[in-house]
Amino acid sequence: MIPLSWYLTFAAALFSIGLFGALSRRNMVAILLGVELMLNAVNVNLVAFWRYGDVAQMAGQVFAIIVFAVAAAEVAVGLALVISVYRRHNTVIAEELDLMKW
Amino acid sequence: MTTENLIWLIPLPPLISFALIVLFTNKNKALSHTVAISAAFLSWLGAMIVFVRALGVEHFGEHPFASSINWLPTGDTWLKVGVLIDPLGAAVLFFVAWTILMIFLYSVGYHNFGQPAGDHDHAGLPPHGATVHGHTVLSVEPMYSRFFAFISLFAFGMFTLVVSDSLLTLFVGWEIMGLCSYLLIGFWYAKPSARAAGIKAFMTTRIGDVFMLLGIAFLYSVTGTLSFREIFTEEILHTLASVPSGVFGLSAAGLIGLLLFIGTVGKSAQFPLHVWLPDAMEGPTPVSAMIHAATMVSAGVYAVIRMFPLLSMDEKTMTVVAFIGAFTAIFAATIAVAQNDIKRVLAYSTISQLGFMIAALGIGAYVAAAFHLITHAFFKALLFLGSGSVIHGMEHGVFHTGNHKVDPQDMFNMGGLKDKMPITFWTFLIGGFALSGFPLVTAGFWSKDEILADAWGHHHYIVFATLAIAAFFTAFYTMRQITLTFLGSPRTEEAKHAHETPWTMTTPLVVLAFFAVTYGWVGIPEHFPVLGPLVNNNWFHDFVGHTLEHVPEAPEFSWIPLLTSLVVALGGLGLGWFVYKDVKSVEQDKFQISFLKNKYYFDELYEVVFINPAYWVAENVIYKFMDQGVIDGVLHIFGPVTDKIGSAIRNYFDVPVVNQFIGDGSAEVAWWFGKNLRPIQTGRIQQYFILSLVVIFVVGGLLYYILTLA
Amino acid sequence: MDFLNTHLLSLILFLPTFAAVVILFLPSEESKLHRWFAFGASLIPFGLTLYLWNAFDPNRTGFQFQEQYAWYEAIGSNFHIGVDGISISMVLLTTFLTPLAILASFSVSDKTKAYFMLFLFLETGMLGVFMALDLLIFFVFWEIGLVPMYFLINQWGSANRNYASLKFMIYTMGGSLGLLLAIQMLGVLFGTYDLVTLYQNWNSLDSGTVLLGMPVHTVKTIAFWAFVIAFAIKVPLWPFHTWLPDAHTEAPTAGSMILAGVLLKLGAYGFIRLVLPFYPNEARMFSGALAFLAVAAIVFGAFASYAQTDFKRLVAYSSVNHMGFVVLGIAAAGLAAGTKDAHIAMSGAVLQMFNHGLSAAGMFFLVGVIYERTHTRDLNQFGGLFPLVPVYGGILIFTSMASLGLPGLNGFVSEFMVVRGAYPVLTVYTAVAMLGLLFTGAYILKGIKSVLHGPMNEHWAHGEHKLTEINTREILVMLPLMVLILILGIWPAWLVSVINQTVVALF
Structure with a gap:
């Protein structure tokens, strides 16, 4: 059986790639993609810990499913916002969109 | 009707008359006086029937007419009130009924009934005359009906007092008369002098009344009853005499007697409460006759006579009574000598004569006091009404000449009225002679002689001498009055045009003159030379004497008092005539001594010693200093103090601590943080990411540090 | 039913x-x-x-x-x-x-x-x-x-x-x-x-x-x-x-009518209903103090009333004077509890409460009647008004006399009972209270003198200030009071016997 550390390493790598994407990319859609990667990294962790922990406890799987749902919702709302912002300001570059500045 | 029921009814007609006049007939003068006089007549009739029936009862003293009813529940017993006519009551009822009826009748003429209404007459002032065909004539009194209402109520009070069987009802009648005297003396209330006189009369007599009330309360609490017949039993009297009162070493009987006597001092105007009576001459003359001669002042003496069995239980009280009476008799007589107002002379004469009666009681001359009370009531009422008639006649003269500066009451403006007003003159002469004690024919002689005989016979020589001198003064000022008023020739134009008064006024004079002569004959002593055997026995002494359980002994006959009374009466009259027969004006009068004229300055003294200080104390000490100063002052301290405490709490706690530190401070802190943390809000999403990461690492690190390492 | x-x-x-x-x-x-x-x-x-x-x-x-x-x-x-x-x-x-x-x-x-x-x-x-x-x-x-x-x-x-x-x-x-x-x-x-x-x-x-x-x-x-x-x-x-x-x-x-007529009685009623039954011993012990305060109220109330120039204030102080008699009766009843003196004093006190209710209400109303017409209560502003308002004057004198305690009217009966009950047990206090009774006369007469008697103040006789007579409604207010004042003065037994029974049972 593949040891747990492999999954964790994989998830960490995936999370770091996602984080890098979210922080470094200027395009809002790309930032969203980075966030999705991070979420999936968490999912991998959850499922892995479930499998290697107490299998009778379903919490790990349930959490993973909740994260899917949240992620789906987030993408839907996020993309809608991006489209809406693009229509108004004709741009999807994050740095140009400081509407929430004080 | 039984006599007892009849007695209950005697006081009622005047009361009903009062109510009727006040409520219904006050607009109609004729109806008002008809009602009042009818009422007085009914009471008179009842009184006469009772009197006659009383004469027919054997041993009336032991079996008087009496009945009583429960009046007031007091604990488990009742206070009873009722009526009582015993020999004394019957005798008093007789003269009261007569004088009241006569005075009622007289008032019709006195208040000018039938004359036109005055031109400028004003309710509250005496009538000023009306113009008819260019002549000024007397005008009718504007408050005619009211006068009859008041005197009706007054008559009710007097009848109540006479028929009552207990001190309580006696006091009720007593006070009702007090009210009426206030209302009647101040009848012409718009005159400040009359208004003041009314108040003076009421207040001065009230001083006596409150003492009397105390005496009644004392008597009631000791004996449990106020009924005369229950008090005057051997047993109760001895209890009262043996219980010490704790005041001045008097027995309970002595103190009660003294307290009740003070009531009489006020009511009968004895020294030192005599000051009200002369001022009371401000009232209309019938009032003077009624209040100051026949009824109210007599009521004071009547009360003492009534309470005689009680008073006589204590020697000290009797001495006080005798002293006050004798002193008043001579004191007032001297003042009367120097008065020029025809009514004021009579006023002081009344005080003096009442002093005679009180002195007589003080020396134990019960019957003599009662006798003089009755004869005096007749002749003094006659004199007052006569003086009213004179004044009325003089007013005729004043209206005739139109000189209103002439005082129709000043005797020095009169003179020679004998021919102008013959009926008034002759009746006045009879009254005056009775007052002086003119021998044999007048009532005053017999009663005064009996007092002197008693004083002599019971060895009260000081009282005897004092009264004899007072009697001399009495005869002197009486003759001065008669001479100045009626004899000689008129001193003023007004006196020349004086006019006899109408029949309503002269009839009462004649009736009273009749009694002023004849009433003396019922009390001729048995041992009097010549006349004594003729009348066989002293009826009055027998009749009234039996009111008491122990009939007082008539004094032995002695020539000394008889001769004394002859000398003082005739001497005084003679001297009076001799001195005044040629006096033409007030300057020639040698007796205008200012000390006497000003009544020994008692009014001024009282003003300075009692009245002004009382007002000053009331206003400045009690109201302004105590109530408004001290009590309200203390209260008003509460206000500012509470205010101070409140503002201290606000200034030193609420404002600095609560408001500034807690309230404002928290807001300021929040504001400072907000201001300084604002730049974090860049609106750049990726900066937020980084910030979040930093916070996660920091917080995570901290948590790790705390949870695992610490 | x-x-x-x-x-x-x-x-x-x-x-x-x-x-x-x-x-x-x-x-x-x-x-x-x-x-x-x-x-x-x-x-x-x-x-x-x-x-x-x-x-x-x-x-x-x-x-x-x-x-x-x-x-x-x-x-x-x-x-x-x-x-x-x-x-x-x-x-x-x-x-x-x-x-x-x-x-x-x-x-x-x-x-x-x-x-x-x-x-x-x-x-x-x-x-x-x-x-x-x-x-x-x-x-x-x-x-x-x-x-x-x-x-x-x-x-x-x-x-x-x-x-x-x-x-x-x-x-x-x-x-x-x-x-x-x-x-x-x-x-x-x-x-x-x-x-x-x-x-x-x-x-x-x-x-x-x-x-x-x-x-x-x-x-x-x-x-x-x-x-x-x-x-x-x-x-x-x-x-x-x-x-x-x-x-x-x-x-x-x-x-003022209700205040004087009823509210003051609440205090006296409290004494009778609560103080005496709850504290018979204390009431006996402190009856001297209570009587002192009562006599002070009687005397000082009368004096203060006499000093007033405001008609209504004069009547107000008369309440202090009259209610003093109530408390004097209560003090006497407290001291002599169980005796006949106590019964008479207490019945007198309760009757005095009733009587003062009638006469004080009447007096305040009459002051109100004249105040409504003249808009002043200053006694010096009046004078000689009797000819203008004879009916009012008669009613005023009647009510004043009730307040003064004239025998034949209600006040006398109760004052007499209180004095009778208090005299044997509180002799000195009762004697001093007589001074207040004397001055009751002085201030009552002062009121009558200043309003009704004396030379007429012409200001009220003519024109717009002309004083009008008391009207029918006002007479109807006074009539029941006056009737009851008179009835209680002549025949108080109907009321006193009811009070008396209770008093005998309680005190």
Whole structure:
């Protein structure tokens, strides 16, 4: 059986790639993609810990499913916002969109 | 009707008359006086029937007419009130009924009934005359009906007092008369002098009344009853005499007697409460006759006579009574000598004569006091009404000449009225002679002689001498009055045009003159030379004497008092005539001594010693200093103090601590943080990411540090 | 009829409140409707009281027409009401005076709705005190009576009304404070507020007991003075009386009538109902002090009254003078409890309460009548008005004489009884009180002299200031008072025998 550390390493790598994407990319859609990667990294962790922990406890799987749902919702709302912002300001570059500045 | 029921009814007609006049007939003068006089007549009739029936009862003293009813529940017993006519009551009822009826009748003429209404007459002032065909004539009194209402109520009070069987009802009648005297003396209330006189009369007599009330309360609490017949039993009297009162070493009987006597001092105007009576001459003359001669002042003496069995239980009280009476008799007589107002002379004469009666009681001359009370009531009422008639006649003269500066009451403006007003003159002469004690024919002689005989016979020589001198003064000022008023020739134009008064006024004079002569004959002593055997026995002494359980002994006959009374009466009259027969004006009068004229300055003294200080104390000490100063002052301290405490709490706690530190401070802190943390809000999403990461690492690190390492 | 008989007291007590609530729903503009409705409504309790008087059996001791309902069970307080011979006469006085006061208020035209509502509430408050057989109920009604009177003075009074109403309120509240504490103490100690029960328990406490860490004697003394001061303020007794002249003077006419006629009696009633039965020993011990204060009220009240130039203030101080006699009677009854002197003094005190209610209400009304016409109360502004207003003058003299205590009118009977009862036990005090009686004459005559007698003040004789005679409505207010004054003066037995029976049983 593949040891747990492999999954964790994989998830960490995936999370770091996602984080890098979210922080470094200027395009809002790309930032969203980075966030999705991070979420999936968490999912991998959850499922892995479930499998290697107490299998009778379903919490790990349930959490993973909740994260899917949240992620789906987030993408839907996020993309809608991006489209809406693009229509108004004709741009999807994050740095140009400081509407929430004080 | 039984006599007892009849007695209950005697006081009622005047009361009903009062109510009727006040409520219904006050607009109609004729109806008002008809009602009042009818009422007085009914009471008179009842009184006469009772009197006659009383004469027919054997041993009336032991079996008087009496009945009583429960009046007031007091604990488990009742206070009873009722009526009582015993020999004394019957005798008093007789003269009261007569004088009241006569005075009622007289008032019709006195208040000018039938004359036109005055031109400028004003309710509250005496009538000023009306113009008819260019002549000024007397005008009718504007408050005619009211006068009859008041005197009706007054008559009710007097009848109540006479028929009552207990001190309580006696006091009720007593006070009702007090009210009426206030209302009647101040009848012409718009005159400040009359208004003041009314108040003076009421207040001065009230001083006596409150003492009397105390005496009644004392008597009631000791004996449990106020009924005369229950008090005057051997047993109760001895209890009262043996219980010490704790005041001045008097027995309970002595103190009660003294307290009740003070009531009489006020009511009968004895020294030192005599000051009200002369001022009371401000009232209309019938009032003077009624209040100051026949009824109210007599009521004071009547009360003492009534309470005689009680008073006589204590020697000290009797001495006080005798002293006050004798002193008043001579004191007032001297003042009367120097008065020029025809009514004021009579006023002081009344005080003096009442002093005679009180002195007589003080020396134990019960019957003599009662006798003089009755004869005096007749002749003094006659004199007052006569003086009213004179004044009325003089007013005729004043209206005739139109000189209103002439005082129709000043005797020095009169003179020679004998021919102008013959009926008034002759009746006045009879009254005056009775007052002086003119021998044999007048009532005053017999009663005064009996007092002197008693004083002599019971060895009260000081009282005897004092009264004899007072009697001399009495005869002197009486003759001065008669001479100045009626004899000689008129001193003023007004006196020349004086006019006899109408029949309503002269009839009462004649009736009273009749009694002023004849009433003396019922009390001729048995041992009097010549006349004594003729009348066989002293009826009055027998009749009234039996009111008491122990009939007082008539004094032995002695020539000394008889001769004394002859000398003082005739001497005084003679001297009076001799001195005044040629006096033409007030300057020639040698007796205008200012000390006497000003009544020994008692009014001024009282003003300075009692009245002004009382007002000053009331206003400045009690109201302004105590109530408004001290009590309200203390209260008003509460206000500012509470205010101070409140503002201290606000200034030193609420404002600095609560408001500034807690309230404002928290807001300021929040504001400072907000201001300084604002730049974090860049609106750049990726900066937020980084910030979040930093916070996660920091917080995570901290948590790790705390949870695992610490 | 059965319902009527079993709920008679409640009906009398709450009908005025009910009527007040009905007035709330009447249109605000209809002043005339308010007046007549309030007047009519106040007549019903009076009628019921007459029925009550008729059905009352004076020969039975104890309370009659008792009603008891659960009210505040947690602390043992019941809504318990009933009357005996003393309280029934006070109930009669209250229900008799209220319609007259309302009739006297017909000239009020400002905010009539509130005015008449307050009046009716006031009646309930006063009646409640007289009927209460439960300490807490007593206190509740005691305070209820205060509030309407505060507003009556404050809203419808004359110039200085704010000061007067505040003084009235604070003074009485100050007294209530001690009263409430003392009542609470009794309640805590015995777990009940019921008067009848408390009478027995409280007096059966023997002197060895320790209460609240103090000997029972000390506790009783403190509680005694707490009660006494509360009631003394209301009576008012010297030196707690200075609220009275201000309150009376500033209150509207009918307010003064009720204030003098009934509210002052609450204090005296408190003495009779609570102080003497609860503290017989203390009452005996301190009767000298009480009598001293009473005599001070009599004498100083008379003097102060004599010093006034304001007619209404003169009459107000006369209340201090007259109520002093009530307390003197109570002090004597406390000292001589169980004797005939006590019975006479106490009956006299209760009768004096009734009598003062009649004459003081009449006097205040008459002052109001002339004030309404002249807008002044300054005695120096009047003078010689008798010819202008002969009927008014006659009524004024009559009522003044009742106040002065003229025999034949009501005041004399009660003053005589008090003097008679107090003389054997409080001789010196009674003798000094006579000085007050003397000055009663002085101030009464001063009032008559300044208003009616003397040279006429021409200002009131002509033109727009012309003084008009007392009108029919005003005569109708005075008539019942005068009739009762006269009846009580001539034949007081019908009232005194009822009072007397209770007094003999209680004291």
